[in-house]
Amino acid sequence: MSKTLNRRDFIKTTSATTIGVATIANGITLTTFAGTNKTPVTNEKRWGMLIDTNKLSEIDIDGMVSACKKEQGWGSEVHSTGNQKPGWIKKLKVKDKATGKVSNLALMCQHCEEPPCVDVCPTNASMKREDGIVLVDKHLCIGCRYCMMACPYDARSFVHETLSNQKEHMPRGKGTVESCTMCVHKIDKGEVPACVTSVNSDAVIFGDLYDASSKINQTLKTIQSAQIRADLNLNTGVRYSGL
Amino acid sequence: MNRLLVVFLSLLVGSVFAHTNEHANLGEQASSIKTSGKVFHESVSIIRKMHPEFLRHKRDKTLRQGVRTDEYSLKGCVLCHANKNKTNNQYHSVDKKGQFCSDCHEQVGVSLDCFSCHRTIPKEGSL
Numbered sequence: 302m303s304k305t306l307n308r309r310d311f312i313k314t315t316s317a318t319t320i321g322v323a324t325i326a327n328g329i330t331l332t333t334f335a336g337t338n339k340t341p342v343t344n345e346k347r348w349g350m351l352i353d354t355n356k357l358s359e360i361d362i363d364g365m366v367s368a369c370k371k372e373q374g375w376g377s378e379v380h381s382t383g384n385q386k387p388g389w390i391k392k393l394k395v396k397d398k399a400t401g402k403v404s405n406l407a408l409m410c411q412h413c414e415e416p417p418c419v420d421v422c423p424t425n426a427s428m429k430r431e432d433g434i435v436l437v438d439k440h441l442c443i444g445c446r447y448c449m450m451a452c453p454y455d456a457r458s459f460v461h462e463t464l465s466n467q468k469e470h471m472p473r474g475k476g477t478v479e480s481c482t483m484c485v486h487k488i489d490k491g492e493v494p495a496c497v498t499s500v501n502s503d504a505v506i507f508g509d510l511y512d513a514s515s516k517i518n519q520t521l522k523t524i525q526s527a528q529i530r531a532d533l534n535l536n537t538g539v540r541y542s543g544l
Numbered sequence: 545m546n547r548l549l550v551v552f553l554s555l556l557v558g559s560v561f562a563h564t565n566e567h568a569n570l571g572e573q574a575s576s577i578k579t580s581g582k583v584f585h586e587s588v589s590i591i592r593k594m595h596p597e598f599l600r601h602k603r604d605k606t607l608r609q610g611v612r613t614d615e616y617s618l619k620g621c622v623l624c625h626a627n628k629n630k631t632n633n634q635y636h637s638v639d640k641k642g643q644f645c646s647d648c649h650e651q652v653g654v655s656l657d658c659f660s661c662h663r664t665i666p667k668e669g670s671l
Contacts, residue, residue, distance in 0.1 A: 341609035430610060438607055439661055467663045469619055474661030489610050 338489045347433035348412070348483055348538060349510040350497065351517050351526060354404040355543035356504035362392045362407045368499035369409075372484060374468040380461065387458035389481045390496060395544075404544055407496070407505075410435055410456040410481035411529065412538035418448035418457065427478075433510075433538050434483050444476040453530050456480050483538075510538065571625030571644050584624070592648075595621075599658075618658060623666045637664035 370376035375387045390409040396402070416435045418427045426441035427448045437448075437457075449457045457480040460473055467473050470486040484494035497507040508517035526542040528535070570578065577584050585591040591598075598616040605611040614620050625644040626635045638645045639659040649656050 338610055338612045341605070341611055428608060430608065432610070436607065440603060440607075463660070465664070467661065469663045469667035472661035472663070477661070485610070486612075489612050 342430055342432040342489075344431045344433075345511065347414075347510045348488060349433070349508065349517055350483075350494075350539045351506040351520055351542060352407055352539065353504045353506075353542045354406060356502050357405065357407065357500070359392070359405050361500050361502070361504060362405055364499045365407050365496035365505070366390050366392060368495045369481070372468070372487075372495035373471045373473075373482070374466075375473065375479075378460075378462055378464070385459070385461045387460065387479065389456075389458070389479070391455075406529075406541065406544075408454060408456070408529075409496075409539065410452075410483070411454050411535070412481075412483060414536035414538070415534065417451040417453065417533075417535070421447040421451040423447065430485070434485050434488070435480075436482055436485065437478050437480065439472060439474065439477040439479070442477040444478065446478060448478055453533055453535075569627060569642065569644050569647055571627055571638075573624040573626075574644075577624065618662055619667075622662075622664065626664075626666055635665035639664050 369390045373389060375389060378386060381387070390407055393406040393408045395404050395406060412433055412435045414429075414433065416427070416429055418435065419429055421427075423445060424441045424443055426438045426443070427435070428438055429435045444459065446459055449455075449459060457478050459478050460475050463475045464473055471482070473479055484492070484496075487494060493507050497505050506517045506520060508515040510518060510521070512518055521540065524542050526540045527544050528537045528540055574584070595616075599618060599621075602616040603618075606617075622638055626638050627643060628635055636643050637659070639656065640646060641650070645656060645659075
């Protein structure tokens with residue numbers, strides 16, 4: 302790979318450098334703010350959550366729901382009625398018919414590895430980020446709601462009315478589908494989802510499923526946990542224990 | 545005939561000069577940046593012509609790849625170009641009539657659909 306510098310190459314590199322310097326000099330007064338995440342996310346991480354239904358009380362779940370509402374700005378829709386109302390995270394009561402054991406679940410988008418919502422989307426709006434977070438690209442969403450029908454967890458909702466005063470980090474608008482984003486705006490800043498921070502105990506653990514030193518990875522190795530509708534082989538990012 | 549031609553030409557020339565380089569409603573922070581002598585957009589003509597492409601490129605990078613820089617961020621546009629109502633100290637929405645975005649968009653007859661989802665005023669706490 303030895304390469305001698307000929308006249309043509311020399312002119313090329315020097316002119317490139319000159320242009321580079323000129324651009325810097327031109328933009329020297331450019332006012333910029335410090336950004337956060339500058340590099341694209343990779344599949345070296347997979348974000349997940351472990352919810353311990355034994356430790357999680359009903360009050361905790363209500364707290365998670367209201368924390369989600371507050372963070373993402375949903376739940377104050379006035380014209381939507383009944384099941385038109387959005388529900389990014391829901392309180393669900395499940396009862397074992399044989400034993401009568403009742404467990405309370407906080408159910409939201411399970412952030413599947415093989416998301417059915419992404420499979421059915423005709424416009425590529427329903428998408429999975431490299432780090433496993435399933436999102437709706439509302440720029441492309443045409444509001445067909447196929448994803449809502451495909452989701453086995455009923456995790457998505459449709460915005461039925463004109464909205465205003467949305468959260469800066471969470472654009473929401475009429476005619477598009479929305480769901481739990483796992484607080485992606487917070488994760489990209491190195492923070493933890495709002496519902497996780499709302500729970501005081503360690504009933505909800507958030508972290509990188511692939512990182513062997515993370516608390517969620519270590520806990521999943523030691524205790525028994527389950528995926529809801531594991532029979533569908535979706536490999537969910539949200540896991541439950543104590544079911 | 546000649547008279548008509550003169551009228552037509554003067555209208556043509558007039559319309560060219562009527563398009564000044566000044567924006568009547570720049571927004572609070574943007575005006576203060578401008579008066580302080582700092583340059584935010586390297587070229588006003590480039591940002592005027594290319595801002596839809598910049599925003600479109602940025603939105604895909606942010607949403608799909610998690611790249612969250614402030615460059616060409618719509619939040620940034622709104623933050624600098626929003627005007628405050630002097631009487632009640634509340635921000636005007638940037639897409640409302642006479643405000644920064646709608647001013648040009650109405651003039652050129654291009655509807656903008658950013659703000660059916662995106663927040664039209666800077667976030668709470670930046671008042």
